Amino acid sequence: MSTFDLATMQTELSGKNPRKILKAALESFDNIAISFSGAEDVVLIDLALAIRKDIQVFSLDTGRLHPETYRFIDKVRQHYQIQIELLTPDRELLDIFVKQKGLFSFYEDGHQECCSLRKVEPLRRKLKTLDAWITGQRKDQSLDTRQNLQELEQDGAFGTPEKPLFKFNPLLNWSSAQVWDHIEAYQVPFNELHGHGYISIGCEPCTRPVLPNQHERAGRWWWEDSTKKECGLHAGNAKALS
Numbered sequence: 001m002s003t004f005d006l007a008t009m010q011t012e013l014s015g016k017n018p019r020k021i022l023k024a025a026l027e028s029f030d031n032i033a034i035s036f037s038g039a040e041d042v043v044l045i046d047l048a049l050a051i052r053k054d055i056q057v058f059s060l061d062t063g064r065l066h067p068e069t070y071r072f073i074d075k076v077r078q079h080y081q082i083q084i085e086l087l088t089p090d091r092e093l094l095d096i097f098v099k100q101k102g103l104f105s106f107y108e109d110g111h112q113e114c115c116s117l118r119k120v121e122p123l124r125r126k127l128k129t130l131d132a133w134i135t136g137q138r139k140d141q142s143l144d145t146r147q148n149l150q151e152l153e154q155d156g157a158f159g160t161p162e163k164p165l166f167k168f169n170p171l172l173n174w175s176s177a178q179v180w181d182h183i184e185a186y187q188v189p190f191n192e193l194h195g196h197g198y199i200s201i202g203c204e205p206c207t208r209p210v211l212p213n214q215h216e217r218a219g220r221w222w223w224e225d226s227t228k229k230e231c232g233l234h235a236g237n238a239k240a241l242s
Helices: 008-014 020-029 039-048 067-079 092-100 114-126 176-185 194-197 235-241
Strands: 032-035 055-058 084-087 130-135 150-154 165-169
Touching: 008 020, 008 150, 020 032, 020 039, 020 130, 020 150, 020 165, 032 039, 039 067, 039 176, 055 114, 067 084, 067 194, 084 150, 092 114
Parallel strands: 032 055, 032 130, 055 084, 130 165
Antiparallel strands: 150 165
């Protein structure tokens, strides 16, 4: 960590394949974790374990996930014999929100407030304890908000000048087809909802299957504008929506 230079490593990792990006991330930081929720993230876990066995993995448990997603999380835990830390919302803040606005306010008010409580706040607590994190973001997941992704970024939303936080995006240049080629080739576990028309999977009330030829994130927050398919977990994406 003492020899880490952001600009130099950004240049070195530009255009590199996921394995090289992961190797650089795991060798540069001891206190680093993989953010896990979907197919891309399990590919990251699969690749990372070939580099380092003591990886740290966390997942956001919003309290509104599909039953299949909870089974998927445990399937991954058992398959790889790893621990997965589940991050949950602040109970007091969530109680106040639900009492005031009910369980489905996002259909009228938009999803940002609910996502802020159930996802962003728990993530912020976790990231305060880390030096770097690894995500499964891909550029082609959103032409509006993810086109400027880099292999390595300084996280301006969750880090501070006093305690900088770095974010690695090893799969940014992969397509969905490449992700699934890896899953099939290496028998990587996946969420059974993918077999029922779901591509991008979030909370149960906010996710539905997509139709043929629809973009993979069309099933997320489908009642909102098509350019607002972010929950605020990634700073640059959220800024693109403001």
